[in-house]
Amino acid sequence: MNSRAIPILGFSCVLVIALYLVGIAATVFFATWQTGLTHSIQETEGAVIALEEQYYDAVERFSSADPVAAGFHAPRSVEYVTVSGVSVLSRADQ
Amino acid sequence: MRAALRLRLRVIAAFLFFIALLLVARLYFVQIVNGEEYSLRAERQYVSASHSLYDRGSVYFTRKDGTQLSGAALATGFLVAVDPSKITEASAVYESLAAYTPIDRETFETAVAKSEDPYEVLTRRIPEDAGRAISALDIPGVIVERERWRIYPANDRAAQTVGFVAYDNDNDLAGRFGLERYYEDVLTRKNTGLFGNFFAELFANLDSAVGDASGARSGDLITSIEPVVLEKLDQVLAEVQAQYGSAETGGIIMDPSTGEIIALQTVPSFDPNEFADENSNHFGNPLVEGRYEFGSIVKALTMTSGLDAGVITPETTYNDVGTITLNNKPISNFDGKARGVVPMQEILSQSLNLGVSFIAGRLGHDKFRHYFKELGMGTETGIDLPSEISGTIDNILDSPRDVEYAAASFGQGIAQTPVDMIKALGSLANEGRVVTPHIVRSIRLESGIVKDLSWGEEKQVYKAKSVEDVTTMLVNVVDHSLAGGTVSIPEMSVAAKTGTAQMAGPGGKYYDDRYFHSFFGYFPAYKPKFIILLYTREPKGVRYASETLTHPFMDLTKFLIGYYSIPPDRVEYAPSEE
Numbered sequence: 001m002n003s004r005a006i007p008i009l010g011f012s013c014v015l016v017i018a019l020y021l022v023g024i025a026a027t028v029f030f031a032t033w034q035t036g037l038t039h040s041i042q043e044t045e046g047a048v049i050a051l052e053e054q055y056y057d058a059v060e061r062f063s064s065a066d067p068v069a070a071g072f073h074a075p076r077s078v079e080y081v082t083v084s085g086v087s088v089l090s091r092a093d094q
Numbered sequence: 095m096r097a098a099l100r101l102r103l104r105v106i107a108a109f110l111f112f113i114a115l116l117l118v119a120r121l122y123f124v125q126i127v128n129g130e131e132y133s134l135r136a137e138r139q140y141v142s143a144s145h146s147l148y149d150r151g152s153v154y155f156t157r158k159d160g161t162q163l164s165g166a167a168l169a170t171g172f173l174v175a176v177d178p179s180k181i182t183e184a185s186a187v188y189e190s191l192a193a194y195t196p197i198d199r200e201t202f203e204t205a206v207a208k209s210e211d212p213y214e215v216l217t218r219r220i221p222e223d224a225g226r227a228i229s230a231l232d233i234p235g236v237i238v239e240r241e242r243w244r245i246y247p248a249n250d251r252a253a254q255t256v257g258f259v260a261y262d263n264d265n266d267l268a269g270r271f272g273l274e275r276y277y278e279d280v281l282t283r284k285n286t287g288l289f290g291n292f293f294a295e296l297f298a299n300l301d302s303a304v305g306d307a308s309g310a311r312s313g314d315l316i317t318s319i320e321p322v323v324l325e326k327l328d329q330v331l332a333e334v335q336a337q338y339g340s341a342e343t344g345g346i347i348m349d350p351s352t353g354e355i356i357a358l359q360t361v362p363s364f365d366p367n368e369f370a371d372e373n374s375n376h377f378g379n380p381l382v383e384g385r386y387e388f389g390s391i392v393k394a395l396t397m398t399s400g401l402d403a404g405v406i407t408p409e410t411t412y413n414d415v416g417t418i419t420l421n422n423k424p425i426s427n428f429d430g431k432a433r434g435v436v437p438m439q440e441i442l443s444q445s446l447n448l449g450v451s452f453i454a455g456r457l458g459h460d461k462f463r464h465y466f467k468e469l470g471m472g473t474e475t476g477i478d479l480p481s482e483i484s485g486t487i488d489n490i491l492d493s494p495r496d497v498e499y500a501a502a503s504f505g506q507g508i509a510q511t512p513v514d515m516i517k518a519l520g521s522l523a524n525e526g527r528v529v530t531p532h533i534v535r536s537i538r539l540e541s542g543i544v545k546d547l548s549w550g551e552e553k554q555v556y557k558a559k560s561v562e563d564v565t566t567m568l569v570n571v572v573d574h575s576l577a578g579g580t581v582s583i584p585e586m587s588v589a590a591k592t593g594t595a596q597m598a599g600p601g602g603k604y605y606d607d608r609y610f611h612s613f614f615g616y617f618p619a620y621k622p623k624f625i626i627l628l629y630t631r632e633p634k635g636v637r638y639a640s641e642t643l644t645h646p647f648m649d650l651t652k653f654l655i656g657y658y659s660i661p662p663d664r665v666e667y668a669p670s671e672e
Binding site for chain 2 (some may be wrong): 007010017020046048049053056059060064075078080
């Protein structure tokens with residue numbers, strides 16, 4: 001056997017074990033991180049849904065509200081005006 | 095050399111010994127020090143191994159400003175269960191739990207009495223804060239677990255369209271109606287459990303973590319349904335239903351140029367959040383599963399067909415004698431009265447059956463059939479809803495009898511679904527082109543990419559000039575005939591037509607006292623942004639659609655004009671101040 005084979009094998013063994021341990025640590029770390037984020041997202045989604053339910057209730061209330069009962073009146077007359085043209089730059093001598 | 099090698103081997107041996115020592119120490123803590131806790135956790139995991147968190151794509155409505163609002167989503171909370179063998183003081187435990195969430199005492203006592211059962215659920219779907227508070231109590235024998243469930247924030251609005259998820263006989267949880275069912279393959283997702291984690295799966299199950307292609311297809315549905323318009327439509331329909339005691343009332347609002355459906359609803363509806371307590375007869379969607387004879391709104395299509403084929407012009411006249419006989423069957427106007435020589439406009443203004451029979455006669459069987467088939471009648475529309483049925487035009491497919499074509503010309507003897515009908519009528523609001531009605535605009539994939547759906551090419555059925563001529567007639571109907579011209583909007587041209595049809599009973603004989611009312615219209619008439627179709631089935635104490643649906647239609651029209659700030663199209667402008 002080559003005299004350098006044993007040290008190379010020894011270092012390789014240590015390296016593989018170290019990689020294995022780092023792999024486990026990284027997996028646990030990122031899995032915990034991802035789970036925490038997922039829970040956080042789910043809780044936020046739940047809060048958004050609660051707000052959306054309030055929105056639907058508000059839309060229902062507004063739509064069913066009687067404007068006359070709330071003191072509003074239809075306008076006596078309505079006039080429409082044309083939209084003003086966009087001003088253009090022009091030279092003074094033109 | 096040999097001494098150096100020996101030293102290195104000793105270093106490696108020492109390192110391995112150190113690692114082994116660490117593992118032994120860890121095992122000591124896991125098995126001896128915290129053994130009981132881990133044992134309990136393992137037991138919970140075993141008894142509720144299937145309790146992975148439910149996951150599914152959402153269905154979104156789209157507001158007019160483009161923001162999205164959930165029509166179907168997932169709510170998150172907790173369930174509380176007990177392991178009766180570990181409960182020592184049941185009464186104290188009950189008092190502790192009841193302080194945070196309502197639990198029926200009898201249910202609790204029954205669960206606690208099952209000492210052989212290690213997992214008895216007490217209550218589900220409790221809010222986040224209550225669940226966390228109970229968990230913090232750390233009561234021996236009380237199990238608090240996170241759970242997710244399907245929720246429909248819009249409740250009964252568009253319930254038949256959105257559908258719901260439920261278990262079937264094989265205990266499979268999947269979409270059962272509406273979009274939930276039609277897009278099951280898009281909405282379904284792998285449930286995420288304790289070990290359903292990407293990083294953990296990299297070691298445990300590399301294949302599924304990297305190679306599973308199902309995630310590439312799944313996502314959220316983004317629909318064109320506008321929640322505020324939907325709410326308005328729902329209220330309008332509910333009022334009609336309540337006022338006339340109808341068997342069913344429905345409506346669709348569509349963008350005629352794209353086929354995107356802005357709102358659709360039928361009443362009675364149901365709350366998909368509580369579907370187990372609702373009437374299952376209302377789960378189906380009559381807008382695609384109900385086939386009706388629509389009556390006089392079909393006259394607008396007959397008129398357009400006649401103009402398009404060149405067999406009539408707007409100036410053509412005919413002699414209306416009130417009643418004619420075709421194949422030994424009488425065909426009459428709604429009141430049986432003769433009008434004499436009248437122009438084409440009066441056919442739509444007075445809704446004259448003999449007028450459209452006259453046009454059908456001029457068209458001939460082949461041309462009449464051709465136009466109705468080109469409009470898609472007698473086939474499914476292709477809308478993205480399940481269980482769609484096709485309309486039926488069997489009476490005019492190969493019949494040699496003139497009476498069948500005359501009846502079809504005013505919407506009797508042929509039947510369509512409401513979606514089928516709005517697809518055909520949409521051609522009048524889209525320069526003669528037919529589009530495919532649809533609800534889902536795009537799919538937001540899990541990767542975040544938004545994929546727009548394509549709904550096929552438009553199909554030109556009528557010439558633009560033919561449609562413009564009919565639109566002018568329909569605007570005249572609103573301005574001068576509908577409710578005596580009192581509902582006309584001075585600054586906005588609105589094209590519309592009513593329809594009242596007799597309903598067929600068993601054996602094909604028409605009832606004398608049951609009617610189907612329909613109403614369609616679009617605006618601004620010459621550059622339409624919306625087409626509306628309304629109907630009510632078997633309204634009580636009223637004969638004509640002009641009485642039941644005119645004001646609901648105008649109410650919706652005015653709402654849409656205001657909500658979308660649609661500018662006037664025929665107002666005399668005041669001089670602007672420069």
